[in-house]
Amino acid sequence: MSRSPVIVFFLSLSYSLLFLAPSCHAATNTLTKGQSIKDGEILTSVDENFELGFFSPGNSTSRYVGVRYSKIQDQAVIWVANRDKPISGTDGVVKIGEDGNLLVVNGNGSSVWSSNASFVSSNTALMLDTTGNLILSSNDSIGDTDKAYWQSFNNPTDTYLPDMKVLIGSAEIYAFTSWKSTSDPSPGNFTMGVDPRGAPQIVVWEQSRRRWRSGHWNGLIFSGVPSMAAFTTYRYGFKITRENDGKLYFTYNPSDPSELMKFQITWNGFEEQKRWNKSAKAWQVMQSQPSEECEKYNHCGNFGVCTPSGSPNCRCLEGFQPRHPDQWRLGNWSGGCERRSPLQCQMNTSNGGEDGFKAVRCAKLPDFADVYQLSSDDCKKKCQNNCSCKAYAHVTGIRCMIWNGDLTDVQNHIQSGNTLYMRLAYSELDHSRLPTYVIVLIVLAGLVFVAISIWLLWMLKKKLKATSASMSTNHELQVHDLSRSKEYTTDLSGPGDLVLEGSQVNGPDLPMFNFNFVAVATNNFSEENKLGQGGFGLVYKGKLPGGEEIAVKRLSKISGQGLLEFKNEIILIAKLQHRNLVRLLGCSIQGDEKMLIYEYMPNKSLDYFLFDPEKQGLLEWNKRFEIIEGIARGLLYLHRDSRLRIIHRDLKASNILLDEGMNPKISDFGMARIFGANQNEINTNRVVGTYGYMAPEYAMEGLFSVKSDVYSFGVLLLEIVSGRRNTSFRMGSLE
Ligand SMILES: *[C@@H]1O[C@H](CO)[C@@H](O)[C@H](O)[C@H]1NC(C)=O
Ligand SMILES: *[C@@H]1O[C@H](CO)[C@@H](O)[C@H](O)[C@H]1NC(C)=O
Ligand SMILES: *[C@@H]1O[C@H](CO)[C@@H](O)[C@H](O)[C@H]1NC(C)=O
Ligand SMILES: *[C@@H]1O[C@H](CO)[C@@H](O)[C@H](O)[C@H]1NC(C)=O
Ligand SMILES: *[C@@H]1O[C@H](CO)[C@@H](O)[C@H](O)[C@H]1NC(C)=O
Ligand SMILES: *[C@@H]1O[C@H](CO)[C@@H](O)[C@H](O)[C@H]1NC(C)=O
Ligand SMILES: *[C@@H]1O[C@H](CO)[C@@H](O)[C@H](O)[C@H]1NC(C)=O
Ligand SMILES: *[C@@H]1O[C@H](CO)[C@@H](O)[C@H](O)[C@H]1NC(C)=O
Ligand SMILES: *[C@@H]1O[C@H](CO)[C@@H](O)[C@H](O)[C@H]1NC(C)=O
Numbered sequence: 001m002s003r004s005p006v007i008v009f010f011l012s013l014s015y016s017l018l019f020l021a022p023s024c025h026a027a028t029n030t031l032t033k034g035q036s037i038k039d040g041e042i043l044t045s046v047d048e049n050f051e052l053g054f055f056s057p058g059n060s061t062s063r064y065v066g067v068r069y070s071k072i073q074d075q076a077v078i079w080v081a082n083r084d085k086p087i088s089g090t091d092g093v094v095k096i097g098e099d100g101n102l103l104v105v106n107g108n109g110s111s112v113w114s115s116n117a118s119f120v121s122s123n124t125a126l127m128l129d130t131t132g133n134l135i136l137s138s139n140d141s142i143g144d145t146d147k148a149y150w151q152s153f154n155n156p157t158d159t160y161l162p163d164m165k166v167l168i169g170s171a172e173i174y175a176f177t178s179w180k181s182t183s184d185p186s187p188g189n190f191t192m193g194v195d196p197r198g199a200p201q202i203v204v205w206e207q208s209r210r211r212w213r214s215g216h217w218n219g220l221i222f223s224g225v226p227s228m229a230a231f232t233t234y235r236y237g238f239k240i241t242r243e244n245d246g247k248l249y250f251t252y253n254p255s256d257p258s259e260l261m262k263f264q265i266t267w268n269g270f271e272e273q274k275r276w277n278k279s280a281k282a283w284q285v286m287q288s289q290p291s292e293e294c295e296k297y298n299h300c301g302n303f304g305v306c307t308p309s310g311s312p313n314c315r316c317l318e319g320f321q322p323r324h325p326d327q328w329r330l331g332n333w334s335g336g337c338e339r340r341s342p343l344q345c346q347m348n349t350s351n352g353g354e355d356g357f358k359a360v361r362c363a364k365l366p367d368f369a370d371v372y373q374l375s376s377d378d379c380k381k382k383c384q385n386n387c388s389c390k391a392y393a394h395v396t397g398i399r400c401m402i403w404n405g406d407l408t409d410v411q412n413h414i415q416s417g418n419t420l421y422m423r424l425a426y427s428e429l430d431h432s433r434l435p436t437y438v439i440v441l442i443v444l445a446g447l448v449f450v451a452i453s454i455w456l457l458w459m460l461k462k463k464l465k466a467t468s469a470s471m472s473t474n475h476e477l478q479v480h481d482l483s484r485s486k487e488y489t490t491d492l493s494g495p496g497d498l499v500l501e502g503s504q505v506n507g508p509d510l511p512m513f514n515f516n517f518v519a520v521a522t523n524n525f526s527e528e529n530k531l532g533q534g535g536f537g538l539v540y541k542g543k544l545p546g547g548e549e550i551a552v553k554r555l556s557k558i559s560g561q562g563l564l565e566f567k568n569e570i571i572l573i574a575k576l577q578h579r580n581l582v583r584l585l586g587c588s589i590q591g592d593e594k595m596l597i598y599e600y601m602p603n604k605s606l607d608y609f610l611f612d613p614e615k616q617g618l619l620e621w622n623k624r625f626e627i628i629e630g631i632a633r634g635l636l637y638l639h640r641d642s643r644l645r646i647i648h649r650d651l652k653a654s655n656i657l658l659d660e661g662m663n664p665k666i667s668d669f670g671m672a673r674i675f676g677a678n679q680n681e682i683n684t685n686r687v688v689g690t691y692g693y694m695a696p697e698y699a700m701e702g703l704f705s706v707k708s709d710v711y712s713f714g715v716l717l718l719e720i721v722s723g724r725r726n727t728s729f730r731m732g733s734l735e
Pocket of ligand 8: 347
């Protein structure tokens with residue numbers, strides 16, 4: 001009984017504290033009608049990271065109203081209101097006008113700047129929120145960006161802050177404009193914004209001429225910025241989102257929210273990314289573009305290519321020559337290059353050979369691409385069939401890019417970049433004329449090989465003569481030795497090791513994905529996204545920001561698939577391209593986490609259909625025949641037609657995936673072996689594979705060859721025809 005008044009007292013105390021707390025802050029971080037901010041006073045955000053007030057930049061004595069950082073020593077200004085209408089004295093005032101707009105008023109009481117919002121209620125309030133955004137809204141929804149009449153983030157000056165949305169419209173948008181000088185915030189010569197055509201990219205303009213561009217956004221990075229390939233330092237959560245208004249926006253967020261970060265177009269025309277270094281108490285420039293001659297837009301002219309390490313930087317693309325050779329020799333690259341031999345499709349006669357394509361690797365792809373959602377093959381066809389197509393590229397995350405105009409602003413990077421396929425006349429293509437040193441090497445290798453073979457045969461003959469009784473065992477020994485000497489294992493360090501050390505030797509064709517990115521794509525490896533359990537870990541379904549679906553094989557840390565099989569799979573698959581082999585899109589390695597990213601196969605695997613009493617019916621005889629043919633083609637490619645000779649060693653129904661058209665694709669190369677061109681058999685101590693599919697001589701003696709795969713294929717063929725598992729028992733059929 002006596003305790004309840006005490007409780008009531010504490011309850012009422014905490015209530016009043018709750019209500020008091022926000023109202024204390026409201027006095028400093030909102031501005032309502034009738035209130036004003038005089039020169040020398042400030043409006044701060046709740047967390048006191050930002051403030052609004054009067055300032056004089058650099059050597060200027062004029063007064064401007066702006067938003068700047070408040071806690072840190074370098075109170076860099078991130079937004080300016082009256083950038084081209086300074087106030088001369090210190091008698092300026094910021095207030096809310098009669099019509100509800102935010103006003104900057106000079107000493108004579110005339111307005112020098114207005115927020116100019118068209119639909120405002122007369123009862124408005126201004127709030128500076130914790131992101132640095134000034135929000136003007138009605139006084140009963142203070143700080144609500146959704147109901148804002150006006151906000152500074154939609155009217156930025158030269159600084160792009162985290163959480164700020166940059167519209168990706170249907171045409172170029174100049175979002176940010178530089179200051180004129182460090183002492184003059186009025187609009188300068190440089191702007192920065194987004195060019196949405198094809199795939200969006202960031203562009204810096206000088207007046208209306210392009211000065212720099214980031215290269216196309218591929219869902220992960222801006223593909224033309226080499227330093228961006230090192231994801232962690234650059235990406236900082238860049239992403240494209242579709243907002244409630246149905247429009248697309250670029251946003252970014254530092255991975256550590258307490259970190260202060262900004263992008264800026266500087267007065268002298270550089271796009272700069274800066275980060276506040278707490279210990280050094282200074283802004284640290286993370287990257288600044290254009291950072292070198294080659295980064296300057298179209299430095300080498302049309303059809304030229306700029307190589308940062310080259311001397312001189314500029315060359316013509318292969319098959320092209322300088323348009324003005326005298327100027328070019330003097331180092332005036334602006335004229336660019338022209339085609340050396342006309343294309344067949346441009347001529348009326350048809351005496352030359354067909355035009356072809358030449359690959360340019362590690363390129364910053366040219367500007368002004370048209371983008372189509374086509375596969376690599378269809379992309380090539382599309383380009384081939386239209387004479388105005390100058391080049392094409394197929395890029396993960398963007399897909400088919402086609403260039404119909406001149407190729408502008410091409411750069412050659414050392415490591416990152418994409419492969420550009422340029423259309424050239426038949427006479428410009430090298431028709432497998434190998435350089436002489438390669439021919440000499442091949443001849444030498446051939447001679448050595450013949451000598452060794454003769455020697456081995458001679459030895460064998462001698463042995464056979466000596467011990468004709470135990471011929472078979474000796475023969476096996478021989479095979480064993482042979483394999484030791486010439487087995488090409490993928491255990492050799494090399495690309496695999498380098499990849500695992502986390503450096504970017506992934507090459508142009510195999511992108512490395514950041515772990516967090518994959519986590520986001522697969523909804524944090526959620527249960528709904530789980531596709532199944534592969535041999536060495538779980539398989540998840542994921543979705544790239546561009547909408548492309550992927551399958552992610554996450555190797556469990558304790559799985560049998562060690563480093564060896566992982567490396568094996570990466571190296572093999574990256575080199576193989578065939579419509580009946582599953583395509584690897586990339587990989588991800590971060591500490592213990594190893595993941596392989598494949599194209600997604602909507603129809604799962606063959607066993608899912610074949611051994612299910614209901615789904616079986618969906619596989620008609622025609623379809624089964626096509627599937628068998630497809631597998632055979634894939635296998636033939638592995639054994640005969642690819643540049644390497646590969647034994648898969650684990651061919652089975654669950655390793656045959658089906659795409660949307662039920663076309664079979666062989667997957668799971670964790671156990672595959674590369675064979676030398678003249679090698680027929682290998683003996684191994686590690687017998688791996690699946691019982692029921694393994695050839696007897698392999699299961700029992702470890703001897704394997706292309707024939708072991710053919711054996712497995714035979715078993716698979718019987719399974720496809722019969723619809724029964726090779727290991728299943730059917731008692732019913734005995735009755
Ligand atoms: C201010 O003026 C001095 C002397 O004219 C000059 O050295 C300095 O660079 C100027 N500072 C700025 C920020 O413009
Ligand atoms: C403000 O008033 C002063 C003196 O009355 C005058 O010299 C000045 O030009 C006025 N400024 C503006 C911006 O009207
Ligand atoms: C506001 O509108 C006036 C008159 O239309 C114009 O002179 C002024 O430049 C505008 N201010 C801003 C900040 O857009
Ligand atoms: C908004 O302003 C009007 C007029 O000044 C005032 O009557 C009303 O109480 C204010 N509302 C809030 C939520 O402050
Ligand atoms: C801006 O352009 C004008 C006119 O072309 C030029 O005089 C001025 O030097 C330029 N300013 C900068 C900072 O480049
Ligand atoms: C901050 O600056 C200090 C001194 O310049 C430097 O040693 C440190 O690496 C910087 N910190 C970061 C995170 O870059
Ligand atoms: C550079 O070459 C172009 C023609 O390619 C010419 O029009 C221009 O005047 C030259 N510039 C200089 C500085 O010589
Ligand atoms: C091809 O023929 C057309 C008209 O017949 C002619 O205008 C054009 O110049 C010819 N092109 C070439 C490369 O001869
Ligand atoms: C070739 O491409 C150009 C540019 O996209 C287009 O205008 C033209 O219609 C195409 N021609 C054919 C035959 O498809």
